[in-house]
Amino acid sequence: MLKVDIKRLKSIINKTRSSLKWRVVEYKNTDAYCFSIFSDSTSKIHNIYYPDQLFQKTEQNLVGFLHELCHAYLAETVHPQFGGIFFWPETSESIIDNVKHVFLTAQDWFVDGMVAKLCGTAFKQILSDDCDMLHKLNERMSNNDKEFEYGSALIFAQYAKYLNSDMAIDDSRLKAVKILLSIDPQKISLAKLELLTAQLLGIENTYACKAEFNTEVGFELFRVSRLFSPLDA
Numbered sequence: 267m268l269k270v271d272i273k274r275l276k277s278i279i280n281k282t283r284s285s286l287k288w289r290v291v292e293y294k295n296t297d298a299y300c301f302s303i304f305s306d307s308t309s310k311i312h313n314i315y316y317p318d319q320l321f322q323k324t325e326q327n328l329v330g331f332l333h334e335l336c337h338a339y340l341a342e343t344v345h346p347q348f349g350g351i352f353f354w355p356e357t358s359e360s361i362i363d364n365v366k367h368v369f370l371t372a373q374d375w376f377v378d379g380m381v382a383k384l385c386g387t388a389f390k391q392i393l394s395d396d397c398d399m400l401h402k403l404n405e406r407m408s409n410n411d412k413e414f415e416y417g418s419a420l421i422f423a424q425y426a427k428y429l430n431s432d433m434a435i436d437d438s439r440l441k442a443v444k445i446l447l448s449i450d451p452q453k454i455s456l457a458k459l460e461l462l463t464a465q466l467l468g469i470e471n472t473y474a475c476k477a478e479f480n481t482e483v484g485f486e487l488f489r490v491s492r493l494f495s496p497l498d499a
């Protein structure tokens with residue numbers, strides 16, 4: 267069992283938060299089931315949503331909150347695409363629904379790279395708890411749940427990377443885990459986020475993505491296109 271220093275963790279949170287230049291607006295007691303963030307680079311506001319039942323200062327929640335602050339920090343200092351996922355305007359809702367989990371997985375690979383750098387011990391402790399929970403969940407979840415599949419591939423890859431441990435990974439996640447491990451999560455840039463997302467999307471070979479500069483918003487948006495399949499003809 268790793269020893270987590272809560273006082274130190276709180277001080278890292280305070281430092282990260284005070285390094286932000288944009289305003290932070292917190293929404294507490296929401297019906298969200300986990301922490302989430304939307305950083306609006308136009309109004310320069312970070313909106314952070316708290317799940318009602320999780321609003322207690324446990325290690326897990328503190329690391330979860332730090333994770334959102336890291337999204338915010340990277341949105342300000344690296345690229346807005348780390349504080350939300352911004353698609354090209356005409357992207358259809360159904361495409362967004364099909365690919366969103368892949369973008370979130372790629373984004374979190376880098377965001378957690380920053381969390382691990384800031385508070386390695388706490389991050390590893392939470393990771394090992396998550397992995398235990400995942401093993402239990404894994405038995406009950408269907409493999410058709412893409413969000414779960416990518417979310418668990420992320421945890422398995424982090425387990426291998428940060429806890430230097432390998433475990434049996436089933437085929438459906440193995441490709442995603444290998445792709446994640448091929449990219450350094452602590453070298454953070456839009457180009458790396460684009461590369462990782464494109465490679466993860468390549469597993470199913472249904473969509474391609476590219477970050478293209480949009481003059482209206484003033485930064486790169488993701489343009490997602492459906493690849494041709496013989497079954498479409």
Ligand SMILES: [Zn+2]
Nearest residue numbers: 333337374377
């Ligand atoms: Zn995240």
